[in-house]
Amino acid sequence: KKKWEVHVVSFHPHKIDGTMHHYLKSASIRAEGNNFQYIFKLRSIIHLVKQINPDIINSHFLSSFGLIAYFTRYPNQVINAYGTDVFINSVKNPLMQYLCKKALHRAKRIIAVSQRMTEFLVQKFSIPQEKIITTQYGIDLHLFQNKANMEDRPYDFIVNRLFVKNSNYDFILQSIQALKRNKKDVKLLIVGSGPLKKHIARRIQEYGLSGNVTLLDAVPAEKMAELLNSARVFLSFTTSDGTPLSLFEAMACGLYPVLSNIDAYREWKNKGMDCELVPLSDVDETAKKMKAALKKCQITEYTNANIKMVRKYMDYQKNMEQIERLFKQVISDSQ
Incomplete structure (x- = not known):
């Protein structure tokens, strides 16, 4: 070589x-x-x-x-x-x-x-x-692996997109707020960096989610693999996107994805990715699909199929x- x-x-x-x-x-x-x-x-x-x-x-x-x-x-x-x-x-x-x-x-x-x-x-x-x-x-398939049982993972959801407008963190937090009506103990982990960090921290307080949401700074890849294995469902509600590696890192770690209904994600759903696609205009509908994802993530048929797709396309x-x-x-x- x-x-x-x-x-x-x-x-x-x-x-x-x-x-x-x-x-x-x-x-x-x-x-x-x-x-x-x-x-x-x-x-x-x-x-x-x-x-x-x-x-x-x-x-x-x-x-x-x-x-x-x-x-x-x-x-x-x-x-x-x-x-x-x-x-x-x-x-x-x-x-x-x-x-x-x-x-x-x-x-x-x-x-x-x-x-x-x-x-x-x-x-x-x-x-x-x-x-x-x-x-x-x-992605590094040796680093990002499914290493934890779903019932042992402390967080329901994780999102690690940049803290920018395109990531729609307000909508994510509003959806968690809506889901909280039926699931009081819902837990979300946010990991990342960007200009909207203070805004996101303020919104967590304003929406009454301080007991439900953990906000962390960006971490190295090794730590991210560990954090992904602490959650069940991966969220990405971007307005526009390409092929985000963070999605495939999450699926490699066994997480079930809930994604915005945009062309970038529909392309992968058409290739066989099992996921929930949500409208960025409807908080209640999104909360319902997030709740459904918490059940789907327990079905190994879905998560294993996604892991197989990651190995096929993202080695x-x-x-x-x-x-x-x-x-x-x-x-x-x-x-």
């Missing part, structure tokens, strides 16, 4: 083992995207690229790093396209859509995390279908080998 020398150019100071890290200090970074201040570091990044002289540039998030990579004019580029960044941020205005289209056409290949995203890129940006590979990185080792082959092909084609 090829040994890669990996350089990470990032606006985050956190280093990644096995890589050479280049930290570009910037203004505060918004977790929800739209970080236009990135462009002010373009000269520094172009200088770095010339110094490193990489075989390939792999940029993540089309509307930020994808555009920066485009402006470097480096020939061998692969863009990773993700959820809301593509469906909302990249088309928020005509100028952004024009620039993102230019970046996508310059890239040699594009990695899309869902079939719906692939179709969106083809239709909205006129990208040739053969230029896109539809896959997700996958990190297999998926990364596919992406590595893509990188090698891009490099080979340029020689």
Whole structure:
């Protein structure tokens, strides 16, 4: 196997083992995207690229790093396209859509995390279908495993999406409040980070859920696997999404999913995922489906089928080998 020398150019100071890290200090970074201040570091990044002289540039998030990579004019580029960044941020205005289209056409290949995203890129940006590979990185199947009996898990529900508007935490808490009318001791664990943390903490108090909801900061993957094994049902009520790895990590740990009724999740339900899909406009209906999920999570036929799906589609080792082959092909084609 090829040994890669990996350089990470990032606006985050956190280093990644096995890589050479280049930290570009910037203004505060918004977790929800739209970080236009990135462009002010373009000269520094172009200088770095010339110094490193990489075989390939792999940029993540089309509307930020994808555009920066485009402006470097480096020939061998692969863009990773993700959820809301593509469906909302990249088309928020005509100028952004024009620039993102230019970046996508310059890239040699594009990695899309869902079939719906692939179709969106083809239709909205006129990208040739053969230029896109539809896959997700996958998860560590050795780390995320079903290790606890359902009756031994202290939390009914867990949600670990970013603390941003798109995650709809108000609606989640309202649904817990509605469910509490029939299940007084309902327990929800919230784990994450983001700009709305104080707002979420305030809403927990306002909705009278301080005895029902535990709010924790983001944790490392090892701890997240442990926390997932402390809950029965996974919640994700996002307005838009791609293929969130957090969902598959949860299913690998045996949790039953309750998800917003959006295209991203319907795509996986059509592939065989067993889940409840809920309308983001009806709190009472959502509470009913959450209650039903607490029964379904006890049925191993459902949870085992979801675990089997995770192993089929989300094996990190297999998926990364596919992406590595893509990188090698891009490099080979340029020689």
